[in-house]
Structure formats: C-alpha cells, structure tokens
Amino acid sequence: MADANEARILCIASSLEDAPHCLSVFRVSQCALGQSLDGVQEQIDGVVLIGLLAQDVEKYLNEIRLNRHTQLSLVYLQNCASSEQFYALYDGVVEDDSFQTFITHVARFRERRKELRTPEQPSLEDRLISYLFLSDERALMPIRELQASSVYHYPLLSLWDNSDDQHLWTSLLVRNSVLQNEQLLDRLRLCQNCDSGLLNYVDTCPNCQSIDIRSESAIHCFTCGHIADQAQFIRQGALACPNCLTNLKHIGTDYDRPLENHRCNECDHFFIDGQVVAQCYSCGTSNPIERLKQRSIYALKLGESGRIKARTGKANYLIPSAVGVALPKEQFSWTLSWLNRLAERYSEQNIHTEIRSEHSLLILNFSNLTSLIQLESELSLLNQLEAFSDRLRNLLRTTDICCQYNEHILMIMLPHTGQAGMEVIQDKVIKIGEAQSDSTLEVSIGTYFLPIQAIDDNAEQWLASVCSGALP
Ligand SMILES: [Zn+2]
Numbered sequence: 001m002a003d004a005n006e007a008r009i010l011c012i013a014s015s016l017e018d019a020p021h022c023l024s025v026f027r028v029s030q031c032a033l034g035q036s037l038d039g040v041q042e043q044i045d046g047v048v049l050i051g052l053l054a055q056d057v058e059k060y061l062n063e064i065r066l067n068r069h070t071q072l073s074l075v076y077l078q079n080c081a082s083s084e085q086f087y088a089l090y091d092g093v094v095e096d097d098s099f100q101t102f103i104t105h106v107a108r109f110r111e112r113r114k115e116l117r118t119p120e121q122p123s124l125e126d127r128l129i130s131y132l133f134l135s136d137e138r139a140l141m142p143i144r145e146l147q148a149s150s151v152y153h154y155p156l157l158s159l160w161d162n163s164d165d166q167h168l169w170t171s172l173l174v175r176n177s178v179l180q181n182e183q184l185l186d187r188l189r190l191c192q193n194c195d196s197g198l199l200n201y202v203d204t205c206p207n208c209q210s211i212d213i214r215s216e217s218a219i220h221c222f223t224c225g226h227i228a229d230q231a232q233f234i235r236q237g238a239l240a241c242p243n244c245l246t247n248l249k250h251i252g253t254d255y256d257r258p259l260e261n262h263r264c265n266e267c268d269h270f271f272i273d274g275q276v277v278a279q280c281y282s283c284g285t286s287n288p289i290e291r292l293k294q295r296s297i298y299a300l301k302l303g304e305s306g307r308i309k310a311r312t313g314k315a316n317y318l319i320p321s322a323v324g325v326a327l328p329k330e331q332f333s334w335t336l337s338w339l340n341r342l343a344e345r346y347s348e349q350n351i352h353t354e355i356r357s358e359h360s361l362l363i364l365n366f367s368n369l370t371s372l373i374q375l376e377s378e379l380s381l382l383n384q385l386e387a388f389s390d391r392l393r394n395l396l397r398t399t400d401i402c403c404q405y406n407e408h409i410l411m412i413m414l415p416h417t418g419q420a421g422m423e424v425i426q427d428k429v430i431k432i433g434e435a436q437s438d439s440t441l442e443v444s445i446g447t448y449f450l451p452i453q454a455i456d457d458n459a460e461q462w463l464a465s466v467c468s469g470a471l472p
C-alpha cells in the first residue's frame with residue numbers, strides 16, 4: 001500500500017521498540033509515556049497506544065480527542081488494559097495478526113480525509129460529521145453513567161461540549177438526517193418533570209397514595225362471594241364465613257385465596273392492586289407510570305445529509321430553517337419581487353379605493369448569536385433556538401415562506417397578512433422571546449408591507465441593504 005508509508009502515526013509508548021510493525025510501515029513519531037500531546041505539531045492519521053494501564057488509557061484518550069491534531073485520528077490500542085467505559089473514544093485493538101487490517105484502515109482514513117471539506121470555523125456539528133465521516137466503522141457511542149441523572153451520555157460529545165442537553169441535540173440531528181439511528185441499545189423511562197432516569201418504582205395506596213401499605217391474606221367465600229381478611233374467617237380454630245356462616249373446609253371447593261390483598265396503614269383502605277408510581281430521586285416528583293417520558297438510546301451513525309455536508313463543507317447556519325416552507329436566498333428574492341409586483345399592480349388598480357394589498361415581510365435578526373457561540377455551550381444555544389423556532393412554527397401558516405438569509409437573519413414572507421395581522425404576529429414573536437426566561441438570545445424584529453417601492457425589481461439588492469442596516 002503505497003500511500004501507507006506517507007501516513008503519520010503517533011505511538012504513545014514508553015519506547016518505540018514496542019512498535020516494530022508501525023516503524024516498518026509508517027512515518028512514526030513518539031509520545032513518551034507521561035508526556036502530554038502538546039508537542040504534536042502536525043495532523044496525525046493514527047494514534048497507537050501501546051502497553052498502557054487503564055488509567056493512562058483513559059487520560060490519553062481524553063487528551064487525544066481534545067487535541068486539535070489528533071481529535072479526529074484513528075485510535076488503536078495495543079496490549080493495553082481497557083474498560084467498557086472507553087469504547088466510545090477509540091477505534092479498535094491492533095494485535096500482531098491484525099496489523100494488516102490496521103494498515104488498510106489507515107489507508108482508507110487518508111482517502112476519506114482527502115474527500116472531507118470542513119468549514120473554516122467548524123461548529124460542533126461539523127466536527128462530529130468529520131469524525132464520523134472519516135471511518136465507516138465509527139459510531140457515536142453512548143455509555144451508561146450511573147452517577148448522572150440522564151443515565152446515558154455520549155463521551156465524545158461530553159468532551160467537546162459540556163452541556164447536559166445531548167439528547168435533544170442528537171435527536172434534532174437525526175430528524176435532519178445528519179445522523180441516523182444505528183442500533184437501539186436501551187429504552188429508558190424518565191421523570192416527567194426533570195428527565196431524570198433515577199426512579200424508584202413503589203406500590204402505593206390507590207386511595208391516599210401513601211406508601212405505608214401491608215399485605216393481608218384474604219379469603220373468598222364461594223357460597224356468598226364475601227372477601228375479607230383471613231382473621232375474620234377463623235371461628236374456634238376452623239374457617240367459617242362471617243357473612244353467610246358456611247363452614248369452609250376445602251380450598252378450591254368452598255373458598256379460595258385471592259392473589260394479592262393490601263391494606264393501607266394510613267387510611268385503612270383495602271385493595272387488591274396497589275398503584276405503582278415512579279418516584280424521582282433527582283427532583284422528588286411522584287410520577288404516575290403512564291406519565292413517564294420514554295427515551296430510546298441509540299448508537300448513531302452519519303446520515304445522508306451528514307455525508308453531503310462532509311463532502312461539500314457547506315456551512316451550517318445555527319438559526320432554524322424548518323419554520324415553514326424554506327427557500328434558498330435566490331428563490332426567496334425572486335418570490336419577493338414577484339409578490340411585490342403583484343402588490344404594486346393591485347394598488348394601482350385600486351388607487352381610488354381604500355383597498356390595500358395585504359402581504360408582508362418579517363425579518364428576525366438574532367443579533368447576538370455570533371458572540372453567544374463564543375460564550376455559551378453550543379448545545380444549549382442550539383436548544384434555545386430550537387425552542388424558539390418550535391413556538392414560531394406554531395405561529396406561522398403553511399403558506400408562509402421563510403429563508404435563512406445568513407448566519408443570524410431569518411426572513412419570513414407572509415402572503416395575505418396586512419398591518420393588523422402583522423401587529424398580532426409581531427406581538428407574539430416578542431412574547432416568544434420573553435417567554436424564554438433562561439434565554440440569553442436577543443432577537444430584533446423588522447416588518448415591511450408590500451408594495452415596497454425601494455425594491456424596484458431588485459429584491460436581492462434591497463434585502464442585502466436592509467440586512468446591512470442601510471434601510472430602517
Ligand atoms: Zn391509604
């Protein structure tokens with residue numbers, strides 16, 4: 001494999017003598033045990049950890065996935081102690097007899113790297129796309145972490161972004177087919193109030209919800225159907241029904257024992273089945289079983305639009321696109337010109353009447369978005385935006401057209417919406433912004449009513465000047 005000897009491999013080992021196979025094939029550099037990766041100065045194709053103890057494996061895997069030269073590299077273990085907790089961060093194990101496979105993987109990785117286009121300022125999503133694109137065998141793997149109330153998390157994402165909202169974000173990427181569900185690993189039930197998976201299922205009294213209940217062994221008289229505690233059936237050492245006074249001799253013929261009986265120590269209520277509730281250890285909420293949230297936990301692979309993004313490097317806008325019918329910029333401008341001409345003609349025809357055309361344009365400027373990305377967790381920011389657009393979606397009609405104009409401007413064209421309708425919408429958008437109390441997002445709103453003279457058949461230019469602040 002001609003390309004393989006160009007590959008740059010970093011061996012983390014106490015001595016390079018432990019890596020004879022690598023040395024004979026690749027361009028190898030060494031990171032001596034105990035040293036940090038800060039000295040790495042070039043893009044690395046593969047990292048091989050050789051003969052490390054479990055705690056060193058963990059320490060180096062974290063460092064590798066954070067270092068900008070190695071975060072996307074193939075990572076293999078050779079004669080290392082490992083644990084299930086690390087699976088999510090490395091690509092495989094290399095042994096003497098599987099070394100050929102390793103060479104093939106490195107060559108394929110280098111091919112992929114040539115195909116990969118990444119934006120200049122890669123977002124978290126871009127990084128994840130690159131990571132998954134570089135090897136078909138890769139998946140974003142979750143691990144179980146019993147100390148965390150979410151129970152599962154994706155260690156790679158935890159390293160790259162410290163938000164707790166991984167699930168919402170990844171399910172959004174799945175919805176947009178940037179990722180796809182690969183393998184269902186678990187299904188959780190979570191507290192309806194705080195999404196915690198740390199739940200205790202406990203029987204309670206259906207009358208007063210107390211957990212202080214006891215089992216009673218009851219007897220069911222076949223003659224009259226009476227059911228009561230066994231103690232009430234005992235007459236002079238034998239069983240007799242306190243209701244119909246029949247002597248109960250044979251179980252199955254005269255009487256039987258109903259399966260489960262309980263009595264509440266609080267309110268003395270007698271019942272067959274207790275009511276099971278799920279008590280949340282994280283927030284104390286007592287959840288009726290049917291109200292618990294469900295969450296499926298998947299290993300995630302790159303989806304179709306993720307692959308396209310990897311190959312085209314098309315920048316991802318943070319602002320939500322799927323609010324209504326989303327059009328690319330060119331088509332949006334064209335539609336605006338067309339609607340504007342319609343409106344002009346309409347108002348000329350109705351020049352002597354009070355009838356006005358009723359189309360409008362709404363421009364939302366998420367003005368501090370760019371600075372927020374530097375300050376906040378990208379995940380929590382995206383989740384704020386998603387919550388915002390969810391509400392916005394409820395406000396719009398299917399005939400409204402929107403366009404992601406640039407990284408912080410969203411435009412919405414509202415046919416047959418006049419000044420009065422627009423005021424209502426504007427009010428609601430402001431309320432949406434205010435309702436997100438934990439949100440640091442700043443949204444300013446511009447409204448325009450067609451016909452707009454300044455468009456003058458060049459909507460593209462007009463939009464550009466509006467967005468650069470040249471027009472009010
Ligand atoms: Zn009770």
Ligand SMILES: [Zn+2]
Pocket residue numbers: 221222223224225226241242243244245246
């Ligand atoms: Zn009876």
Ligand SMILES: [Zn+2]
Pocket residue numbers: 191192193194195196280281282283284285
């Ligand atoms: Zn809870």
